[in-house]
Amino acid sequence: MNRWEQLTGGGSGERYAARFAELADQGEDVHGEARFCAALVPPGSRVLDAGCGTGRVLSRLARLGYDGVGVDQDASMLAVARRGAPELTWLEADLSAFDPAAAGVTAGFDLVVAAGNVFPLLTPGTEAAVAATLARALRPGGLLVAGFGLDRAHLPVPPALTLADYDAHCTAAGLTLTDRFATWDADPYDDGGYAVSVHRR
Ligand SMILES: C[S@@+](CC[C@H](N)C(=O)[O-])C[C@H]1O[C@@H](n2cnc3c(N)ncnc32)[C@H](O)[C@@H]1O
Numbered sequence: 001m002n003r004w005e006q007l008t009g010g011g012s013g014e015r016y017a018a019r020f021a022e023l024a025d026q027g028e029d030v031h032g033e034a035r036f037c038a039a040l041v042p043p044g045s046r047v048l049d050a051g052c053g054t055g056r057v058l059s060r061l062a063r064l065g066y067d068g069v070g071v072d073q074d075a076s077m078l079a080v081a082r083r084g085a086p087e088l089t090w091l092e093a094d095l096s097a098f099d100p101a102a103a104g105v106t107a108g109f110d111l112v113v114a115a116g117n118v119f120p121l122l123t124p125g126t127e128a129a130v131a132a133t134l135a136r137a138l139r140p141g142g143l144l145v146a147g148f149g150l151d152r153a154h155l156p157v158p159p160a161l162t163l164a165d166y167d168a169h170c171t172a173a174g175l176t177l178t179d180r181f182a183t184w185d186a187d188p189y190d191d192g193g194y195a196v197s198v199h200r201r
Contacts, residue, residue, distance in 0.1 A: 002073060003157050004121040013076030017054045017084075032184030033115040033147065034060035036196065039186075040143055041066075045110035048137050050095055050130075051118030055081025055088070058113075062088055069105050071098055096126040098133050108139040114146040115184075120161050127161060128169045135173035138201040144175055147184060151193035163195055175199035 024030045034057050037047065043065030049058035052070030054077050061068060062085060069089045072078050081090045091103050095118075100107040112134045122130055134144050149155035150163060167177055179198040180189040189195055 002121060002123045002126075004074065007121070007156055008074075010074055011076045013054055013074065013078070013080045016077060017056075017080045020054070020056055030056070031060050033057045033113065034064065036184045036186065037061060037111055037113050037145060038064050038066070040145070040198070041110045046108070048100075048109040048112040048134070050112050050114045050134055050137075051116070051121070052081060052090065053077040053116060055085055055090060057115050058088060059085040068109075069100075071095060095133055096123070096129040098137075100137055107137050109137050109142055110139060111143045111145060112137055114144070114148075117148045117155060119146055119148050119166060120155055120157065120159065124160055127165065128172060131166075131169035131173040131175070135170070135175050135201055140201055142201050143178075144170065144199045144201070145196065146199075147194070147196040149194050154193040163197070166197065170197075170199045175201055 020030050045066055047058060047061055047066050047068035049068060049070040052058055052072045055070050058068045058070045070081055071091045071093050073094050075092055078090050078092055093103060119127060151159055176199060178200045181187060181196040182189045182192050182194060184196055
C-alpha cells in the first residue's frame with residue numbers, strides 16, 4: 001500500500017478536488033505546476049502526469065494546448081479526473097510497474113511531471129523503480145519535473161526521502177539534474193523544505 005493510501009484510505013478524491021476548488025475560489029494560485037511545465041516545453045508537447053490524482057495539472061496543461069496521459073493508483077482521484085476531462089487518457093496503474101506499451105500508450109513523452117508530493121507518498125522502497133519507470137517513459141532529452149516536500153512542514157507524512165536519495169535514483173535511471181528551485185514560481189533553491197527538481201534524460 002502506498003503512503004497516500006495509508007494516509008487517506010484511498011477514497012479522498014472528492015475531498016481533494018473540493019479543497020483545490022475552494023483555494024481557487026479564494027483567489028489562490030492553483031496552476032503554478034502547469035505554468036512551470038508550460039515554460040519548459042511548447043504547446044503540443046506530450047506530458048505524462050505521474051501520480052496525476054484528480055488530474056488538476058494535466059487538465060490545465062490540456063487547456064493550454066498540451067497532449068497527455070495521467071496515471072494514478074487511486075480510483076477515487078481518477079474518477080474526478082475522468083469526470084473533469086473525459087477527453088484525456090487516465091490510467092489506473094502503479095507507477096513502480098507502469099509499462100506504457102502494455103497500457104496501449106506510446107512512450108517518448110516530452111515531459112513527465114510528478115507534482116503534489118508524489119515521490120514521498122510512494123510505497124517506501126519503490127522510489128528507484130518509479131524513477132526508472134518515469135525515465136523510460138521519456139524521449140531522449142525529455143524532462144522529469146518533480147516537486148515535493150522534504151520536512152514535516154511541507155509534507156502530510158513524516159519525511160523519508162531526501163533530495164540526495166531522489167537524485168541518486170534519478171542518476172541510476174539515466175537522468176541528469178538540470179535545475180532545482182524552491183517553488184513552482186522558479187524561486188532559487190535555498191536548502192529549504194520544498195524543492196522542484198528538473199532532470200533530463
Ligand atoms: C497528493 S496526491 C497529488 C496528486 C496530483 N499530482 C496533484 O498534484 O494534485 C499524490 C498522488 O500520488 C498517487 N500515488 C502514490 N503512489 C503511487 C503509485 N505507486 N502509483 C501511482 N500513483 C501513486 C496517489 O494515488 C495520489 O493521487
